[in-house]
Amino acid sequence: MVEAKGRRGLVVLNTGNGKGKTTAALGILMRAWGRGMKVVMLQFIKASHHRFGEHKAAEKMGVEVIPMGRGFTWLSKDLDRDKAMARACWEEAVRRLRSGEYDIVVLDEITYPIRYGWLDVGEVIDALASRPPHVHVVLTGRNAPQELVDFADLVTEMREVKHPFKQGIRAQPGLEY
Amino acid sequence: MVEAKGRRGLVVLNTGNGKGKTTAALGILMRAWGRGMKVVMLQFIKASHHRFGEHKAAEKMGVEVIPMGRGFTWLSKDLDRDKAMARACWEEAVRRLRSGEYDIVVLDEITYPIRYGWLDVGEVIDALASRPPHVHVVLTGRNAPQELVDFADLVTEMREVKHPFKQGIRAQPGLEY
Helix, strand or coil: CCCCCCCCCCEEEEECCCCCHHHHHHHHHHHHHHCCCCEEEEEEEEECCCCCHHHHHHHHHCCEEEEEECCCHHHCCCHHHHHHHHHHHHHHHHHHHHHCCCCEEEEECCHHHHHCCCCCHHHHHHHHHCCCCCCEEEEECCCCCHHHHHHCCEEEEEEEEECHHHHCCCCCCCCCC | CCCCCCCCCCEEEEECCCCCHHHHHHHHHHHHHHCCCCEEEEEEEEECCCCCHHHHHHHHHCCEEEEEECCCHHHCCCHHHHHHHHHHHHHHHHHHHHHCCCCEEEEECCHHHHHCCCCCHHHHHHHHHCCCCCCEEEEECCCCCHHHHHHCCEEEEEEEEECHHHHCCCCCCCCCC
8 A cells, every 4th residue: 555644545536428338447447557556346237257448558567357247147048146246246245345354346337236236335335435445446337327426526517519430430448358 | 368369459538627636546556557457657747755555565565656746837947947856757658559558558647738738638648549459548638629529439527416515524534646
């Protein structure tokens, strides 16, 4: 940990329907890593077999970016399993938060399991409120519940102005994943 | 370069009054670097003596993140010099774009010299339009001119919903710079 003494950790929330929520969380992770801070990103949706740009980069950097989900779940045929995986990711998140070992804990796409009703927003806020006070937390995902917006210190809405998928251009490796 | 053949490079624009414009550009850079792509970020405002989280990280990664400005220029007493530095940064940008050596070229905070009247938006668009077609470009900064929005493929507005500075909390190293 770096200059953690007396620091008040902030809760940052990146929401909205546009690009850049997870990407900006990665940028925070990169900057903090540059400063020698200890960081971790737990991913609620990306599946454990995924190996996207951020996973390859994290490996090279020696940083933990851990996909713990099953991919986007609206295609899923096994909701009980999805729910159990989201709970397991949440329990891991609570362990990391409570440990006080990290300068920054990123909970990527956590809004989805909350929206699906798999995590209780009150339980999430309680865990954030009772974390060691120096720990910064970054939360990402669309449709953040109002309670999370109210609780967070810094909230940004990534708003889609123009998206190339609508012009028939597919997602680009490196640029988008 | 990675899988560049036949790729149509996109122009990504992160604008708006909220956090995350440069930070998401750093996330793109990190992902692309993870995939072995060649990336560069030229910074129009950050001063060459600055050594923020992104510069420390870039050094560790062996990536070029180059501050070429003089800091925020509304405090400046030497506007001719600021303008000359913005032009020099732009000329460097044109060289990097034209070279075709990069998978991704990030022009960080380029909207400000355009807004200040130091760079002509038509000249910027001409250079983007005539770049080698596989090169992705990421542009950041508030108040993007409409011509840039119209030209870009993917435009996101980072909108400030809540900012802790307004509660008297200062910017946090690692998290914000």
